[in-house]
Amino acid sequence: MVFDSTAHSDHEQVSYFTDPETGLRAIVAIHDTTLGPSLGGTRILDYDSEDDALEDVLRLSHAMTYKAAAADLPLGGGKAVVLGDPDEIKREALFEAYGRAVDCLAGRYITSVDVNSGVEDMDVIARETDHVVGTSGGLGDPSPITAHGVFHGIRACAESVYGAPSMDGRDVVIQGLGKVGRSLAEELLADGASVTVSDVDRDAVDAFAEEYDVETVRPDAVYSQSCDAFAPCAVGGLINDDTIPQLDCDIVAGGANNVLADRRHAAALRERDVLYAPDYVINGAGLITVAKEYLGGTRAEAFEEAAAVGDRLLEMIELADERDTTVLEAADAYAERRIEAGKRTPTVPS
Secondary structure, three states: OHHHOOOOOOOOEEEEEEEOOOOEEEEEEEEEOOOOOEEEEEEEEOOOOHHHHHHHHHHHHHHHHHHHHHOOOOOEEEEEEEEOOOOOOOHHHHHHHHHHHHHOOOOOEEEEOEOOEOHHHHHHHOOOOOOEOOOOOOOOOOHHHHHHHHHHHHHHHHHHHHOOOOOOOOEEEEEOOOHHHHHHHHHHHHOOOEEEEEOOOHHHHHHHHHHHOOEEOOHHHOOOOOOOEEEEOOOOOOEOOOOHHHOOOOEEOOOOOOOEOOOHHHHHHHHOOOEEOOHHHHOOHHHHHHHHHHHOOOHHHHHHHHHHHHHHHHHHHHHHHHHOOOHHHHHHHHHHHHHHHHHHOOOOOO
């Protein structure tokens, strides 16, 4: 039973929305609004079950709280999922209905782009609510800026592991050639890296390989591909008990959310002498971008702040070394200090 479940006991609000006319089935999870209204994207996936959708949105919204805090933003954490095949849904009508759903949350949740949702969808949502960012009238698609932050995060990892931030001559395997993965690959190539790409979409892989003359690897062999850095930019949970023993790299750092299947896998990577960059830190530039749109700012300013992701990550790596702990624990401690400080100094309503 929904109300008997303890899965979302640490969340402020979990809302379920349906609209029979359009087929909308959505879950919006608001994790924490201590530092400000919750902001997070809406992803569309054909989940195997509603339980799987709930588990995903709860994990994602929790991570968004930490992502906002770790990026020093005055925002809380939220996320939404729309259940359904992204190629089959009645997109325009469904997103109009979804916009009305977001609007009824009265600004506690602000939505934006995510997996299988884009700028055009945000434009439709904006017909029904003001609580949306990432529109064509705003700062646009944050994916390239997310990738820019990930790029600088990988450079920070390289500086920690190899003593220099340059990726010139370094081998990087990118799992996932979506909007973030592709932009990341382009930046790494421009920095002199040797890039190998992998995706379940073989056509996308072949087209990118032909355009940039890079190596490719099958999805079932991507984890065992020898490299300096492995950059997961697909779905979450893929660094787990089965894949960690296969890894042949020094660094795991990519744009995907919830990369680890479980928190203990951060320690498992450290035991294997693999530096793991917490995903909510390294991919935080997407949130920085939409926060700029919400709070006021330019796309150029967002790109500039994305570069600072590497500096912030390097500080966390150094803190983890000092405390003899994982970078994930160091990042969590940083975010939790900000949230606790916010609780002690609540915002005074204007």
